Amino acid sequence: MIELVDVRVRLGQREVLRGVSASLAERRVGVIGANGSGKSTLARLFNGLAVPTSGRVTVLGEDTRRQAARIRRRVGFLFTDPDAQIVMPTVAEDVAFSLRRKKLPGEEVRHRVETMLARYGLAGHADHPAHQLSGGQKQLLALCSVLVLEPEILVMDEPTTLLDLRHSRQVAEALRALPMQVIVVTHDLPLLEGFDRVLVLDEGQVVADGTPESAIGHYRKLMA
Amino acid sequence: MLHRLPVGVKLAGLAAACTVLLLLRSPWAMAVAVGVVVLLFAVARVGVAAAWAQVRPVRWFAVALFGMQLVFADLPSAVLVTSRVVLAVALAGLVTLTTRTSAMMTALERGLSPLRRVGVDPFRLSLLLSLTIRSVPVIADLAARVREAQRARGVEWSMRAFAVPLVVGALRHADALGEALSARGLDD
Numbered sequence: 001m002i003e004l005v006d007v008r009v010r011l012g013q014r015e016v017l018r019g020v021s022a023s024l025a026e027r028r029v030g031v032i033g034a035n036g037s038g039k040s041t042l043a044r045l046f047n048g049l050a051v052p053t054s055g056r057v058t059v060l061g062e063d064t065r066r067q068a069a070r071i072r073r074r075v076g077f078l079f080t081d082p083d084a085q086i087v088m089p090t091v092a093e094d095v096a097f098s099l100r101r102k103k104l105p106g107e108e109v110r111h112r113v114e115t116m117l118a119r120y121g122l123a124g125h126a127d128h129p130a131h132q133l134s135g136g137q138k139q140l141l142a143l144c145s146v147l148v149l150e151p152e153i154l155v156m157d158e159p160t161t162l163l164d165l166r167h168s169r170q171v172a173e174a175l176r177a178l179p180m181q182v183i184v185v186t187h188d189l190p191l192l193e194g195f196d197r198v199l200v201l202d203e204g205q206v207v208a209d210g211t212p213e214s215a216i217g218h219y220r221k222l223m224a
Numbered sequence: 225m226l227h228r229l230p231v232g233v234k235l236a237g238l239a240a241a242c243t244v245l246l247l248l249r250s251p252w253a254m255a256v257a258v259g260v261v262v263l264l265f266a267v268a269r270v271g272v273a274a275a276w277a278q279v280r281p282v283r284w285f286a287v288a289l290f291g292m293q294l295v296f297a298d299l300p301s302a303v304l305v306t307s308r309v310v311l312a313v314a315l316a317g318l319v320t321l322t323t324r325t326s327a328m329m330t331a332l333e334r335g336l337s338p339l340r341r342v343g344v345d346p347f348r349l350s351l352l353l354s355l356t357i358r359s360v361p362v363i364a365d366l367a368a369r370v371r372e373a374q375r376a377r378g379v380e381w382s383m384r385a386f387a388v389p390l391v392v393g394a395l396r397h398a399d400a401l402g403e404a405l406s407a408r409g410l411d412d
Contacts, residue, residue, distance in 0.1 A: 047407060049403060049407055072406060072407060072408075077404075077407035077408075079404055083365075083397075084400035084401055084403075084404055085400075085404035087351075087401070087404070088325055088354055088358060089325050089357050090325070093324060093325055096326060097326070097354075100347075101409070129361070130358075131358075131362065145408070146408070149409070
């Protein structure tokens with residue numbers, strides 16, 4: 001559950017978000033809007049990577065301004081560019097890296113990593129250099145590295161923007177099977193099929209909020 | 225076999241081998257050292273291409289060093305000094321090739337743990353090592369893209385047109401990486 005109360009975010013001279021209020025409890029929530037409408041800033045608020053200039057963001061009952069580090073451990077975040085979030089040289093090492101601070105026994109780490117890589121079709125690449133994977137495989141690896149921490153909420157910031165159609169489908173399929181609440185910021189409208197709720201942002205404000213059909217319809221008119 | 229050796233043993237072995245290389249005084253002894261290094265690569269089952277990739281970055285430096293030693297000293301000195309550098313780099317490369325970065329990080333963390341008392345965070349230092357290794361292909365890819373863009377615009381000889389986007393891209397990557405580490409809960 002994520003709650004935003006009159007959230008404003010100012011970056012330099014520009015007000016990126018202007019009085020956004022919403023309660024997000026649905027299993028699948030999409031956020032769409034033009035470039036520069038404040039979508040990515042909104043996504044960053046959900047796991048404490050950004051904090052509001054004024055107003056309040058509460059995630060799983062905790063205020064992001066006071067408990068940012070704790071919230072980041074409970075809310076996973078998938079970025080647009082997988083290259084920017086892969087930290088270790090090989091595939092298995094990168095997934096295991098997420099678990100380092102949990103101080104789990106080696107056998108348990110190995111088991112969790114193998115399970116995660118097998119689930120997303122990367123088991124055969126475990127010892128391969130991460131930079132040699134395709135774009136889609138890198139995004140799936142980044143997803144594995146986030147999911148191995150078993151987050152309660154997952155935020156995805158344009159996860160398919162850099163991917164071709166086949167790899168976009170792979171990520172969409174992976175997304176559908178996730179058990180936790182997922183919030184997706186995207187320009188990829190088909191990705192929102194079957195979502196419970198979609199918000200449309202324009203110039204830092206929520207201008208439409210409803211089912212994917214109604215919200216996407218509003219967005220198309222806005223972009224016409 | 226080399227892959228299974230503990231990291232500490234490999235690093236100690238590397239330090240000892242480099243010391244021995246410094247002590248060698250005859251080209252014949254150096255020839256034996258070359259044989260030993262080649263044997264170690266063979267035992268580790270490292271192919272010729274992967275072995276060459278370890279010393280390739282120092283090839284021009286080695287040529288320059290050899291030339292200078294030849295001019296200012298003599299042929300045996302040039303052979304000795306150049307071989308020392310190339311073999312030390314090859315051995316360091318062999319350690320890297322046969323050791324997982326995560327194992328290196330764990331060993332480094334353990335080795336640096338006494339520094340915790342003076343406020344040093346061994347995890348951060350070992351993370352720095354892994355990020356450095358991981359950044360090499362990312363920056364190389366960025367440099368290739370910048371070079372391609374330069375070629376497309378017909379400014380391939382402009383150093384400024386190469387350096388500015390490369391530095392900006394590298395800084396952007398560093399920013400994004402920092403944010404990704406925070407998102408993975410590694411900033412506390």
